[in-house]
Amino acid sequence: MWCRLLERVEGVYMPYEGLDFYDVDSLLTEEELMVRDMVRDWVEDEVLPNIEKACSDGVFPDEWRVALGEMGVLGAPLEGYGCPGLSYVAYGVICQELERGDSGLRSFASVQGSLAMYPIWDFGSEEQKNKYLPKMASGEWIGCFGLTEPDYGSNPGDMITKAEDMGDHFLLNGAKMWITNGTLADIAVVWAKLDGVIRGFIVEKGDEGFSAPEMKGKYSLRASVTSELVFQDCKIPKDRIFPDIKGLRGPFSCLNNARYGISWGAIGAAQACFHSAKEYALSRIQFDQPIAAYQLVQNKLSWMLREITKAQLLSYHLGKKKDDGTWFPEQISLAKMNNVDIALDIARMARDIHGANGILDEYCIMRHMANLESVKTYEGTHDIHNLIIGRHITGIQAFTRTA
Amino acid sequence: MPNIVVLVKRVPDTNAKITVSGGSLDLSAVKFVISPFDEYAIEAALRHKEANGGTVTALTLGSDACDKVLKDAKALGVDNLVRLWNQGWENLDSNGVQSALASAIGDLGSDVVYCGKSAADSNAGSTGPGVAERLGWTSVSNASAVSFEEAGVEAMIPTSSGQARVGLNFPCVVSMDKGEMEPRRPNVRGIMMAKRAVVEVISAEAPTPTVNVVRYSPPAEKPPGKTYEGAGNVPTVVQALRNEAGVI
Numbered sequence: 001m002w003c004r005l006l007e008r009v010e011g012v013y014m015p016y017e018g019l020d021f022y023d024v025d026s027l028l029t030e031e032e033l034m035v036r037d038m039v040r041d042w043v044e045d046e047v048l049p050n051i052e053k054a055c056s057d058g059v060f061p062d063e064w065r066v067a068l069g070e071m072g073v074l075g076a077p078l079e080g081y082g083c084p085g086l087s088y089v090a091y092g093v094i095c096q097e098l099e100r101g102d103s104g105l106r107s108f109a110s111v112q113g114s115l116a117m118y119p120i121w122d123f124g125s126e127e128q129k130n131k132y133l134p135k136m137a138s139g140e141w142i143g144c145f146g147l148t149e150p151d152y153g154s155n156p157g158d159m160i161t162k163a164e165d166m167g168d169h170f171l172l173n174g175a176k177m178w179i180t181n182g183t184l185a186d187i188a189v190v191w192a193k194l195d196g197v198i199r200g201f202i203v204e205k206g207d208e209g210f211s212a213p214e215m216k217g218k219y220s221l222r223a224s225v226t227s228e229l230v231f232q233d234c235k236i237p238k239d240r241i242f243p244d245i246k247g248l249r250g251p252f253s254c255l256n257n258a259r260y261g262i263s264w265g266a267i268g269a270a271q272a273c274f275h276s277a278k279e280y281a282l283s284r285i286q287f288d289q290p291i292a293a294y295q296l297v298q299n300k301l302s303w304m305l306r307e308i309t310k311a312q313l314l315s316y317h318l319g320k321k322k323d324d325g326t327w328f329p330e331q332i333s334l335a336k337m338n339n340v341d342i343a344l345d346i347a348r349m350a351r352d353i354h355g356a357n358g359i360l361d362e363y364c365i366m367r368h369m370a371n372l373e374s375v376k377t378y379e380g381t382h383d384i385h386n387l388i389i390g391r392h393i394t395g396i397q398a399f400t401r402t403a
Numbered sequence: 404m405p406n407i408v409v410l411v412k413r414v415p416d417t418n419a420k421i422t423v424s425g426g427s428l429d430l431s432a433v434k435f436v437i438s439p440f441d442e443y444a445i446e447a448a449l450r451h452k453e454a455n456g457g458t459v460t461a462l463t464l465g466s467d468a469c470d471k472v473l474k475d476a477k478a479l480g481v482d483n484l485v486r487l488w489n490q491g492w493e494n495l496d497s498n499g500v501q502s503a504l505a506s507a508i509g510d511l512g513s514d515v516v517y518c519g520k521s522a523a524d525s526n527a528g529s530t531g532p533g534v535a536e537r538l539g540w541t542s543v544s545n546a547s548a549v550s551f552e553e554a555g556v557e558a559m560i561p562t563s564s565g566q567a568r569v570g571l572n573f574p575c576v577v578s579m580d581k582g583e584m585e586p587r588r589p590n591v592r593g594i595m596m597a598k599r600a601v602v603e604v605i606s607a608e609a610p611t612p613t614v615n616v617v618r619y620s621p622p623a624e625k626p627p628g629k630t631y632e633g634a635g636n637v638p639t640v641v642q643a644l645r646n647e648a649g650v651i
Contacts, residue, residue, distance in 0.1 A: 030596070030598065034474075034594045085595075
């Protein structure tokens, strides 16, 4: 921020200002605004100048892990054990600003906070919380979350990975796939069946029989590490099981938090595309006019503004309900599904406004578009969220066709 | 241990578009921030405390709208927040501002005062030396780096032939330029502290303004540029640069 402010004094810098048509900023607390500005400035100064290289190299820069820890935003809404203790709305605006940088960056923070720290915070023993949470909040330890398997994505209940009680230890066998942060992670929260019941386990890097090879060849989320987790007679101590939580409620409660964050994150990606499209439309001259002067382009920009504004209000209201404890999971499904859907459409429309320039890495458009293809599918696909809402409306579960 | 004061000023975001209506400034839609060079002053003050202990007090002069920049300074790590204000100070001139600040700094028992070399709104650069003059304290301006001694500071300042390292004994005033000390970012812990922080409001005497603003007017519009395309226009461009712009 600081150097940038001076560049502004010298008149060479045009800062990003988020679209805020309905003055959602006025609904945020002073603390939420300060957190938002802190993350926005960091993204502007440190992420945006380096994101294209990170994507082309296919790496998650380690200095981003350090900075997220130093800012103190990891596990944002969790309290105690060295965690920040912010509101869910603050967690939302953090996700929004991170994803304005890149969905891979927001994914890192979502997985660390909502999928790895949250289950330890909610379901872990006191010893587990004290051991892991402070180091994860500071960014010293990275976590990942193993639920999806090669053959079980939308249907995690039929997972194959299993745990056996060997008396003085557990033995894990199976494989997880599409695991964000897997290869980087110091610890993995792994869901496996023990005597046919889904239970949560903490696996540490270096545990015998555990490996996490990186998945290569992605065209999407390239600045995020995606891995397999392989357990071959993986031996873990008895104190690494979450004591009480059983069944899918465990992993699903993590997903609820992550999906809520994604609903905000998608707004950030959409804002980045809208901002770029607006600037481009105002500066690109065709037929002696900026293309922003043409009704077809204005119609597109107007549609983008409309959808971003609705998405902001949806996520803000959901955030207040998260903070009040009056939410239910189908509301999160709606926000995740809607906001990612419109963000992807906005990215595509922004590409259209940018013309041929839209495919270049000089602009953020193709990167966000490719990223959002993953975001649309992970954490409950678009279709599955429709079915969750369909079940809410009709009382009929469509995935298994049973009431 | 040193009693450190850092002066912070609330200024319009340096990117803000300032409009003038009816001969006065319209700042109603403008976002305000800490003046950029004051960020370097805060960094110097915090490093001073980290090196030698003591306390850092952020001091500003202004109405309660200025509490936000004090809270921003708190989020960076300063200890105390003090705002100096009196009714009727809306049109204080530089003389009045410097007198009031000097009086408050004396009351705070400061050993060293850091401030930005100039504020992003007026760009006058008079506050640091003006305050030092009124207090009778040693002062340097445009410091790009400072190091901390038991009873003073050493500052790197520009000279006509390069840079000089100068030593100042307490009490002293150092105005900071952009330099080697990269200002830190806030973090969540600091923001939580800022939320709970209390701003102490004090007042002082200030001389009646002797400089009054007659009216404000926006700078003249920049004339539109000229565009030439194609290699055939090179002679025309060269002629224009030589004869019209006078740059070659």
